[in-house]
Amino acid sequence: MKFKDKHRFVRSNMKRNKTRVWMTILASTMGCAFLIMLASVGFAIHKTAVDDVMSYRLMNEIEIQSENGPLIEEDVKKLQVIKNVKAVSRKKYVPANELSLGEYTVYADVSSANMPSERKAGLQLEKGRMPKSKNEVIIGHHFAQELRKEMPENFTEGMSEEEAQKKLKKLAYDGDLLNKTLTYHMKVDNPDIKTETQIKTVKVKVVGIKKKPNKEWIIDSSVMITDDLHGEVMPLLSEIDPELKNSDDSYSAVKVYTSSAEDVKAVSEEIKDKGYLTYSVVSELKELNIYFTLFKAGLIFIGGIAVLIASIGIFNTMTMAVTERSQDIGIMKAIGATPRTIKRIFLLESGYIGLWGVGLGTILAYLISYGVNFALPIIVEQFLNEKPPEDFILSYIPWSLTIIAVTICMSVTLLSGWRPAAKATTVDVLKALRRDV
Amino acid sequence: MITVSDLSYAFKIGKKEKENIVPVLHHVDLHVAEGEIVAIVGRSGSGKSTLLNLISGFIKSQTGEIIIDGKQVSGFSESKWAEFRLEHLGFIFQSFQLIPSMTAYENVELPLVLKGVSEKERKEQTIKMLKRVGLEQYQSHYPGELSGGQQQRVSIARALILNPPLILADEPTGSLDSENEKELLNFIKELNEKDGITFLIITHDHEVASIAHRKVEIRDGYLREGSKLHEVQR
Ligand SMILES: Nc1ncnc2c1ncn2[C@@H]1O[C@H](COP(=O)(O)OP(=O)(O)O)[C@@H](O)[C@H]1O
Ligand SMILES: [Mg+2]
Numbered sequence: 001m002k003f004k005d006k007h008r009f010v011r012s013n014m015k016r017n018k019t020r021v022w023m024t025i026l027a028s029t030m031g032c033a034f035l036i037m038l039a040s041v042g043f044a045i046h047k048t049a050v051d052d053v054m055s056y057r058l059m060n061e062i063e064i065q066s067e068n069g070p071l072i073e074e075d076v077k078k079l080q081v082i083k084n085v086k087a088v089s090r091k092k093y094v095p096a097n098e099l100s101l102g103e104y105t106v107y108a109d110v111s112s113a114n115m116p117s118e119r120k121a122g123l124q125l126e127k128g129r130m131p132k133s134k135n136e137v138i139i140g141h142h143f144a145q146e147l148r149k150e151m152p153e154n155f156t157e158g159m160s161e162e163e164a165q166k167k168l169k170k171l172a173y174d175g176d177l178l179n180k181t182l183t184y185h186m187k188v189d190n191p192d193i194k195t196e197t198q199i200k201t202v203k204v205k206v207v208g209i210k211k212k213p214n215k216e217w218i219i220d221s222s223v224m225i226t227d228d229l230h231g232e233v234m235p236l237l238s239e240i241d242p243e244l245k246n247s248d249d250s251y252s253a254v255k256v257y258t259s260s261a262e263d264v265k266a267v268s269e270e271i272k273d274k275g276y277l278t279y280s281v282v283s284e285l286k287e288l289n290i291y292f293t294l295f296k297a298g299l300i301f302i303g304g305i306a307v308l309i310a311s312i313g314i315f316n317t318m319t320m321a322v323t324e325r326s327q328d329i330g331i332m333k334a335i336g337a338t339p340r341t342i343k344r345i346f347l348l349e350s351g352y353i354g355l356w357g358v359g360l361g362t363i364l365a366y367l368i369s370y371g372v373n374f375a376l377p378i379i380v381e382q383f384l385n386e387k388p389p390e391d392f393i394l395s396y397i398p399w400s401l402t403i404i405a406v407t408i409c410m411s412v413t414l415l416s417g418w419r420p421a422a423k424a425t426t427v428d429v430l431k432a433l434r435r436d437v
Numbered sequence: 438m439i440t441v442s443d444l445s446y447a448f449k450i451g452k453k454e455k456e457n458i459v460p461v462l463h464h465v466d467l468h469v470a471e472g473e474i475v476a477i478v479g480r481s482g483s484g485k486s487t488l489l490n491l492i493s494g495f496i497k498s499q500t501g502e503i504i505i506d507g508k509q510v511s512g513f514s515e516s517k518w519a520e521f522r523l524e525h526l527g528f529i530f531q532s533f534q535l536i537p538s539m540t541a542y543e544n545v546e547l548p549l550v551l552k553g554v555s556e557k558e559r560k561e562q563t564i565k566m567l568k569r570v571g572l573e574q575y576q577s578h579y580p581g582e583l584s585g586g587q588q589q590r591v592s593i594a595r596a597l598i599l600n601p602p603l604i605l606a607d608e609p610t611g612s613l614d615s616e617n618e619k620e621l622l623n624f625i626k627e628l629n630e631k632d633g634i635t636f637l638i639i640t641h642d643h644e645v646a647s648i649a650h651r652k653v654e655i656r657d658g659y660l661r662e663g664s665k666l667h668e669v670q671r
Contacts, residue, residue: 335547430496
């Protein structure tokens with residue numbers, strides 16, 4: 001029997017009991033849509049988490065640490081010679097963080113950096129240029145808004161966060177800081193040391209302002225000073241706080257940048273072989289992926305139960321179809337239909353029911369997914385008076401999920417149609433022929 | 438055409454513990470030559486249908502041997518039997534056994550469909566066959582919309598469509614009135630003479646004389662060769 005004829009035969013059989021067939025399709029549709037929807041939440045959370053990790057870190061960045069304490073210049077030299085290493089960024093933290101401009105003051109993260117390697121690592125400026133001489137610095141994008149006049153006491157008391165922010169903004173420096181000269185106060189964060197001794201100051205000139213971070217919520221008010229200035233500041237500081245002596249040649253943060261994200265794995269391995277500890281987005285993603293893959297598998301498993309329940313419907317429908325048509329089957333067998341032909345016909349019928357269910361279920365899932373992602377932020381805003389995080393999605397259906405769901409649904413369908421189809425082949429010809437004699 | 442040797446058959450009734458064995462056929466030997474019309478006669482319950490069902494492969498015996506058209510069919514698997522029936526055997530049943538949800542055309546076409554014949558060829562042959570049994574204007578009727586005689590002609594058309602060398606018929610005239618019965622027997626005779634089709638027919642005594650060349654009688658499961666009635670024409 002040709003496939004085309006089987007198809008025609010099955011279609012006319014299905015038309016004979018439309019309601020039953022459609023009800024079964026409906027059940028499969030719901031099972032399939034439920035599976036996809038449930039799993040899509042897991043996929044959405046995973047995607048959000050991955051996007052999040054990748055948004056504030058660079059894919060080609062590897063953080064380096066050592067078990068034997070902070071890294072020094074010698075370590076950097078070792079790292080620089082590794083193949084596919086584009087740049088080694090190294091920063092030295094400065095334990096004094098007060099800067100001022102007239103009556104405006106700010107407490108900022110101050111660190112020294114090797115400027116050429118920062119440039120190679122991908123540092124971008126919004127304005128100005130990289131420092132060329134000792135007392136030139138670059139500042140973070142939000143430095144100006146953190147540079148404020150002194151706050152009167154109880155200034156923001158009893159205010160909502162929003163109001164407080166607004167009021168603080170009024171105190172902030174509003175003007176261009178490029179080419180302005182700031183005063184850097186040598187104050188150390190050590191309660192044992194009296195403030196009177198901390199009178200040493202250094203003048204620094206802002207020559208560049210860093211680009212705005214690519215995430216709304218990242219506040220960058222850091223200050224980057226040159227290595228040379230660091231070399232001058234540290235002795236001043238250790239005069240105030242002797243404990244800081246000898247710490248000036250160690251780096252507080254060393255990061256390796258590879259030529260491309262693909263090189264991260266190999267470079268990480270090599271760095272590890274040299275006895276360092278590495279940390280990269282790639283390795284974080286790996287852990288994240290393992291965790292979320294398990295999570296998604298769990299959701300798919302639960303969704304699969306819905307598909308199983310729907311498959312009971314298919315089993316029922318097919319069993320009834322076989323019983324109803326046992327006379328036809330008997331006649332066909334008597335004439336010369338092989339058991340294989342009979343089985344194929346019934347498998348095809350359950351296959352069609354499954355295909356319809358999967359097709360409609362997938363479409364339904366996509367529609368619900370779009371609807372939910374569209375409507376949920378609106379609802380959240382309406383009822384909770386809060387803006388949901390940007391790029392928020394509750395449901396995400398990648399191609400892989402569709403393929404997984406279709407595979408599960410079709411396998412379960414064919415499995416549930418298998419027994420009725422096998423039963424059809426065992427119909428006794430004589431019993432079937434004896435119907436009305 | 439058919440050679441049956443030492444064929445016995447017993448029905449098993451009841452559950453395993455209380456199984457009852459009912460012997461129906463005992464050491465049957467039968468030979469049907471090509472081009473013959475052989476009538477099987479005997480009282481009701483004597484085992485006529487059982488013999489025909491064994492020759493059709495609807496039931497299987499552990500003992501004995503059946504050779505049809507030179508093929509040793511006893512021992513065939515289910516699918517082998519199905520393929521063999523499609524190619525070599527035509528069936529005419531007392532109760533016609535048409536598929537009620539299919540039109541006369543579709544019922545006649547069914548063996549061609551099962552064989553995988555192309556649509557164009559199928560149409561040609563089916564129309565030709567319907568013409569031959571005089572039912573072309575009834576081709577889109579369902580079996581329920583046809584008289585008994587017409588239904589039987591549809592079932593004969595279906596039996597003939599793949600040109601089988603042998604047709605097996607279990608009381609083919611049982612549901613027909615005398616006029617239709619006569620017509621059918623004449624048609625069988627014509628098919629035998631013109632197309633050389635061999636017939637093995639279970640029938641009642643009084644009809645036999647008109648068409649069968651030979652009759653065999655089954656009595657209590659034993660087969661006895663009856664008298665020769667006519668010479669085979671060819
Ligand atoms: N399916 C069956 N199960 C048990 N016994 C059967 C079955 N079919 C027929 N028999 C028995 O076998 C015997 C022969 O039946 P059958 O061949 O149909 O006779 P006939 O066709 O000559 O009237 C009868 O006694 C009948 O009761
Ligand atoms: Mg009988």
